[in-house]
Amino acid sequence: MYFNQTNHHKKNILVVDDTPDNLRLLSAMLTAQGFEVRKALNGKMALTACQMVLPDVILLDINMPGMDGYQVCQQLKADDKTSEVPVIFISALDDVVDKVKAFDVGGVDYIAKPFHGAEVVLRIENQINLRLLQVKLQEKNFLLQQALENLQASQVKQIQNEKMVALGQLVAGLAHEINNPISFIYGNLQYAGQYVQDLVNIIEVYQQEYPKPTPKIQEIAKDIDLNFMIKDLQNLIGAMYRGSDRIREIVQALQHFSRHDEAQMKRVNIHEDIENTLVMLQHRLRKAANRPEIVVVKDYGNLPLITCYAGELNQVFMHLLNNAIDAIEEGVGNQSSPLYSQLSTPQIRIHTEVTDLNMVKIAIADNGLGIEESLRSRLFDPFFTTKPVGKGSGLGLSISYQIIVQKHRGNITCTSSVGKGAEFAIEIPIEQPDISSQISKS
Numbered sequence: 001m002y003f004n005q006t007n008h009h010k011k012n013i014l015v016v017d018d019t020p021d022n023l024r025l026l027s028a029m030l031t032a033q034g035f036e037v038r039k040a041l042n043g044k045m046a047l048t049a050c051q052m053v054l055p056d057v058i059l060l061d062i063n064m065p066g067m068d069g070y071q072v073c074q075q076l077k078a079d080d081k082t083s084e085v086p087v088i089f090i091s092a093l094d095d096v097v098d099k100v101k102a103f104d105v106g107g108v109d110y111i112a113k114p115f116h117g118a119e120v121v122l123r124i125e126n127q128i129n130l131r132l133l134q135v136k137l138q139e140k141n142f143l144l145q146q147a148l149e150n151l152q153a154s155q156v157k158q159i160q161n162e163k164m165v166a167l168g169q170l171v172a173g174l175a176h177e178i179n180n181p182i183s184f185i186y187g188n189l190q191y192a193g194q195y196v197q198d199l200v201n202i203i204e205v206y207q208q209e210y211p212k213p214t215p216k217i218q219e220i221a222k223d224i225d226l227n228f229m230i231k232d233l234q235n236l237i238g239a240m241y242r243g244s245d246r247i248r249e250i251v252q253a254l255q256h257f258s259r260h261d262e263a264q265m266k267r268v269n270i271h272e273d274i275e276n277t278l279v280m281l282q283h284r285l286r287k288a289a290n291r292p293e294i295v296v297v298k299d300y301g302n303l304p305l306i307t308c309y310a311g312e313l314n315q316v317f318m319h320l321l322n323n324a325i326d327a328i329e330e331g332v333g334n335q336s337s338p339l340y341s342q343l344s345t346p347q348i349r350i351h352t353e354v355t356d357l358n359m360v361k362i363a364i365a366d367n368g369l370g371i372e373e374s375l376r377s378r379l380f381d382p383f384f385t386t387k388p389v390g391k392g393s394g395l396g397l398s399i400s401y402q403i404i405v406q407k408h409r410g411n412i413t414c415t416s417s418v419g420k421g422a423e424f425a426i427e428i429p430i431e432q433p434d435i436s437s438q439i440s441k442s
Contacts, residue, residue, distance in 0.1 A: 010036040011128055014055035016046040016072065017090070018064040026059060026090075029117045030124070043067030047075060050082045056131065057124050060107075062091040062098065070105050077106040084134075086127040090115065179251050186244040193237040200230050250279060265432060267305035270313075270360065274350060277317040284325050291332040294325060294346045301353035306360055307432050312403045316412075319396035320364045320424050324348045327368025327422060358430055359410070365423035371416040379414055404428060 013035045015026045020041070027037045038055070040046040042064055050058075058076070062069035069089060076082045089102040092113040099110045108130075109123050203226075207213075213221070278285070278296060287293040328346040351363040371379070380401040404412045410428035 010034060011056045011124075012036045012038065012053060013057050013059065013124065014038050014040060014046065014049055015059045016040045016043070016064075016069070017059075017061040018042055019061075022061070026120070029120070033121050035124070043069070043072035043075075046072055050076065050085070054081065055085055057127050058085055058087045059090050059120075059124075060087050062089060062093055062102070070101060073102075073105045073107055084131075086131055088123060088127060090120075178247065182244055182247045182251065186241075186248055189237065189241050189244060193234075193241070196233055196237060200233070203230065252276075265307055265309055267307050268310045268313075270303055270306050270308075270352065270362065271300055273310060273314050274317055274352075274362075277314055277321060280318065281321055281325070284322070291329065291346060294328060294348060297347060297349040299349060299351040301351075303352055303354060303360055304430055306428065306430055308408055308428060309403070312407065313428075316400040316403050316426065317362075317364075319400050320426075321348065323396065323424075324364055324366035324368065324422075327366050327370075331367075331369040354430070355427065357427075359427045360430055361425060361427045363423055363425040365421060367421040370418040370420050371414065371422050372418055376414055376416060380412070408432070 013030050015023055015030070015037060016039075017023050017026070018041055023039045023041070027039055030037045038049055038053070040049050044067060046058070046060070049055075060069045060072060064072075069091070073087050073089075076085065076087060086108045087106060088109040088111060089107045090111045090113060091098065091102075094112045102110050108127055111120060111123060285294045285296065325348070328348070332346065347367050349363075349365045351361075351365070353361050355361050380397050401412055404410045404426055408428040409432065410426065412424065412426050414422060414424050416422035
């Protein structure tokens with residue numbers, strides 16, 4: 001946006017007319033009123049003069065050789081630098097059609113010849129005052145837009161902090177409450193299995209020592225299908241052991257994911273954090289009624305320990321993986337999409353590597369529907385979402401942007417083509433130079 005100069009200098013008026021007498025008359029009249037006047041005999045000279053010094057107002061004749069006033073005005077309005085300079089047409093053409101055309105091409109006023117000097121001056125001053133008011137309004141709008149963006153960023157940060165605190169407290173509480181009883185079950189299953197095995201051994205010894213049991217014992221053994229129960233009981237103990245082990249794994253993943261007690265930066269294993277996040281999302285990755293299982297392909301590089309806010313970085317992984325799953329499910333649900341058959345094997349690919357800039361790159365790609373180019377520039381704006389109403393708050397990517405860019409001095413980008421999926425790439429420094437010396441290993 002090109003703003004005119006402030007009101008403390010002589011206003012610059014460009015007069016464009018192919019008649020020298022008209023130029024001299026207008027120039028003398030406006031100079032006497034304190035304006036700084038420049039003159040142009042044709043449209044080409046007028047366009048060149050505007051590029052050299054931007055005028056405050058242009059007085060433009062219509063009938064000129066080569067390029068008429070309408071064409072000059074159209075070119076002025078097509079150029080960002082001159083588009084907002086007020087153009088007042090001055091012409092001997094007094095037909096309504098001519099006036100309408102003048103306003104259609106961008107003119108702000110129309111003065112018919114012969115004109116009165118006082119009228120010309122008043123109309124010029126009127127346009128100058130209107131332009132000053134427009135500039136002030138634009139400046140206020142710019143400040144309001146900045147204030148709105150700052151407010152939105154502040155809201156996102158507050159929401160993020162509240163979510164992290166609430167999530168940490170909830171997960172820590174659940175993990176603690178689940179951990180005690182599951183530890184009791186897990187710890188005693190080994191003894192229970194041994195006791196069951198001892199009882200089975202005694203039964204087998206009885207069967208060897210007393211091969212001919214009483215009719216009552218035979219009847220009970222038949223009713224309970226003793227041989228099947230002995231075999232199945234050991235399988236049940238094994239299944240219970242594996243189930244409790246899975247619960248312990250989930251509890252540990254919950255604790256690592258929330259990292260409720262780790263508010264400061266620490267050196268962490270990024271791959272472990274990604275794995276813990278995937279454990280949290282297993283229920284979404286499994287086969288569903290409307291789609292097959294989502295396959296996660298892991299292309300992990302050899303990464304060192306990374307200095308980061310681990311709990312918040314986990315939140316970024318959660319947002320990006322959830323979005324990838326949503327994109328795949330949307331594609332599976334859209335049978336008219338050319339991608340529908342491709343999504344018979346839905347896939348998320350996670351790639352990690354160390355870049356030449358001593359940064360760690362984590363790329364999460366899906367084979368979903370992809371994102372239109374017109375939407376990609378707004379993906380990280382607060383409250384912007386491409387999801388249907390009720391399925392997205394528009395905060396996930398904005399929060400992720402703040403965590404990666406502002407808190408970790410990294411960057412996050414999206415590359416996508418409609419019908420070919422999307423990839424979100426995160427890059428963060430391996431070390432945070434100013435505080436790395438204060439950080440202990442996790």
